[in-house]
Amino acid sequence: MTTLSTKPKPSTLHTLKVDPLAPYNRVHSLLYSLGILALLYHHCTTFLASPSFLSLLLLLLADLVLAFMWGLVQPFRWRSVRRREFPARLIDTVGRKNLPALDVFICTADPHKEPPMSVVSTALSVMAFDYPTDRLSVYVSDDGGSEVTLFAFMEAAMFARYWLPFCRENGLRERSPEVYFISSVGGNSDNMKVLLESSKDKDIMGNALPNLIYVSREKNINSPHHFKAGALNALVRVSSIMTNAPVVLTLDCDMYSNDPQSPLRALCYLLDPAMASNLAYVQFPQHFQGLNKNDIYGGEGKRPFRINSRGMDGFGGPDYMGSNCFFNRRALRGMHSSPLAPLGSQDLRSESVMKRAHEVASCNYEVGAKWGSTIGFRYGSLVEDYHTGYRLHCEGWKSIFCDPERPAFAGDAPKNLNDALGQIKRWCIGNLQVAISKHNPLTFGIRKASLPVGLCYAYYAYWGSWCIPLTIYAFLPPLALINQKRLFPQAPSMTKSSIVDHKLWSVFEKLEQRLQDKVLLHSDSGVSS
Numbered sequence: 207m208t209t210l211s212t213k214p215k216p217s218t219l220h221t222l223k224v225d226p227l228a229p230y231n232r233v234h235s236l237l238y239s240l241g242i243l244a245l246l247y248h249h250c251t252t253f254l255a256s257p258s259f260l261s262l263l264l265l266l267l268a269d270l271v272l273a274f275m276w277g278l279v280q281p282f283r284w285r286s287v288r289r290r291e292f293p294a295r296l297i298d299t300v301g302r303k304n305l306p307a308l309d310v311f312i313c314t315a316d317p318h319k320e321p322p323m324s325v326v327s328t329a330l331s332v333m334a335f336d337y338p339t340d341r342l343s344v345y346v347s348d349d350g351g352s353e354v355t356l357f358a359f360m361e362a363a364m365f366a367r368y369w370l371p372f373c374r375e376n377g378l379r380e381r382s383p384e385v386y387f388i389s390s391v392g393g394n395s396d397n398m399k400v401l402l403e404s405s406k407d408k409d410i411m412g413n414a415l416p417n418l419i420y421v422s423r424e425k426n427i428n429s430p431h432h433f434k435a436g437a438l439n440a441l442v443r444v445s446s447i448m449t450n451a452p453v454v455l456t457l458d459c460d461m462y463s464n465d466p467q468s469p470l471r472a473l474c475y476l477l478d479p480a481m482a483s484n485l486a487y488v489q490f491p492q493h494f495q496g497l498n499k500n501d502i503y504g505g506e507g508k509r510p511f512r513i514n515s516r517g518m519d520g521f522g523g524p525d526y527m528g529s530n531c532f533f534n535r536r537a538l539r540g541m542h543s544s545p546l547a548p549l550g551s552q553d554l555r556s557e558s559v560m561k562r563a564h565e566v567a568s569c570n571y572e573v574g575a576k577w578g579s580t581i582g583f584r585y586g587s588l589v590e591d592y593h594t595g596y597r598l599h600c601e602g603w604k605s606i607f608c609d610p611e612r613p614a615f616a617g618d619a620p621k622n623l624n625d626a627l628g629q630i631k632r633w634c635i636g637n638l639q640v641a642i643s644k645h646n647p648l649t650f651g652i653r654k655a656s657l658p659v660g661l662c663y664a665y666y667a668y669w670g671s672w673c674i675p676l677t678i679y680a681f682l683p684p685l686a687l688i689n690q691k692r693l694f695p696q697a698p699s700m701t702k703s704s705i706v707d708h709k710l711w712s713v714f715e716k717l718e719q720r721l722q723d724k725v726l727l728h729s730d731s732g733v734s735s
């Protein structure tokens with residue numbers, strides 16, 4: 207096994223630039239906070255004297271929540287950074303043959319919602335990474351235990367082996383495997399198959415193929431399976447028995463690799479000796495395709511996925527976003543050294559390796575162990591990604607946001623209202639689960655990570671509270687109008703009214719975003735070393 211100990215010269219592999227707009231953002235923050243304080247003061251003084259007590263109380267509540275969320279947003283803008291990395295220099299300094307092994311984890315759960323063919327193309331896209339194939343392994347976790355998916359992968363293994371000839375001769379099989387296997391779904395028992403083994407399976411040109419391993423872990427109603435975090439932890443264990451690569455990429459089945467060089471970009475950080483000791487992961491943003499014209503469900507997520515991540519990168523690193531993320535395996539092992547070790551240089555298909563792999567994937571393996579609390583992906587929240595990244599930051603790990611010009615990964619965002627609402631609901635609840643746990647970012651995070659990192663995570667933890675001011679401002683003014691009640695102060699102090707204030711705020715935000723985009727575009731095209 208190659209480790210992350212190769213020593214290229216630091217700083218030649220990547221650069222960092224602080225957003226030139228940061229000082230203006232800081233001045234804006236300070237001035238604006240004075241404005242907010244004045245507004246709240248005004249609320250308090252008018253509120254007791256007013257006849258419409260209830261409506262003013264609601265307005266006060268709305269503005270308090272807005273002010274609170276505004277406060278939590280500030281660290282994202284305080285020191286936004288932009289990084290660049292130079293994969294060619296990595297190859298020059300380290301050499302292709304010294305690159306560390308890479309294990310890729312792909313999660314799928316539902317063969318109806320996540321068509322097996324698209325899961326397969328996700329796997330094929332990473333198998334085609336510009337990376338030594340003898341050090342590349344792809345693990346697929348199928349929580350649906352679906353034979354359709356397994357069949358698709360057996361086909362994919364063939365497809366990878368014969369690649370273009372297969373493609374040409376059979377004319378890219380369009381016939382769906384679902385037609386044959388529609389009725390049988392694998393149920394609870396586990397299933398594990400080594401579909402391709404690098405040391406044995408060659409493509410038709412005689413080159414080694416990456417390892418391809420299908421894992422459908424055992425599930426049982428009596429033991430919690432912990433959803434995706436549980437699936438990923440099973441893969442962490444199975445892979446440490448089989449290949450134990452020091453670098454692990456997690457990928458959702460609805461994403462695919464759009465740039466074969468991205469592992470090299472991630473390694474520009476993971477192999478930098480100045481960073482390696484406490485760097486937990488390198489996160490690439492999620493890019494989405496096929497959003498509808500005006501992106502009416504806000505699926506692009508530019509602010510959470512890119513702008514906020516750059517902001518957090520100025521203070522210790524972005525949150526983990528569940529996909530497109532290269533982990534240092536050490537960060538997933540927890541503080542205590544784990545008893546998992548690869549079984550020497552045995553064949554992946556050998557009986558002893560398979561036996562041990564089945565053991566560690568079984569649903570009782572975690573009983574009484576620290577998986578999900580201090581080891582691996584963390585349990586206890588519907589958003590295991592946010593929770594895992596947050597806890598790692600609290601334990602002193604750092605992360606890096608890597609956002610190259612050519613999107614490294616692309617995929618699908620929810621395309622209809624139902625899915626979009628379902629996703630947002632899941633995120634809000636999952637974040638709130640962290641807020642009401644003993645690991646609340648405002649109490650625990652600020653102490654364990656740092657003030658700005660704690661505030662950023664708190665922003666996401668309380669993200670759902672936007673609904674309070676939004677609901678109040680949506681209903682109160684029209685109701686007041688219908689009932690002919692006056693809600694806001696009269697003309698002279700009108701400029702101070704909260705609604706105007708709010709409008710101004712969104713204008714400022716738009717302006718700021720435009721400026722940031724301009725500067726980013728500019729630096730994308732300008733900087734070179």
Ligand SMILES: O=c1ccn([C@@H]2O[C@H](COP(=O)(O)OP(=O)(O)O[C@H]3O[C@H](CO)[C@@H](O)[C@H](O)[C@H]3O)[C@@H](O)[C@H]2O)c(=O)[nH]1
Pocket residue numbers: 313314315316320347349432433434437457458459460527528529588589590591592629
């Ligand atoms: O029991 C489960 C449930 C889900 N998944 C997989 O988890 C991934 C994400 O699930 P999805 O339902 O697509 O959620 P999204 O809202 O699209 O995902 C976003 O939010 C999730 C929760 O925060 C993150 O894990 C994802 O990476 C992030 O893209 C998919 O690959 C699923 O196949 C499992 O493996 N096992």
Ligand SMILES: [Mn+2]
Pocket residue numbers: 458460618
């Ligand atoms: Mn998804």
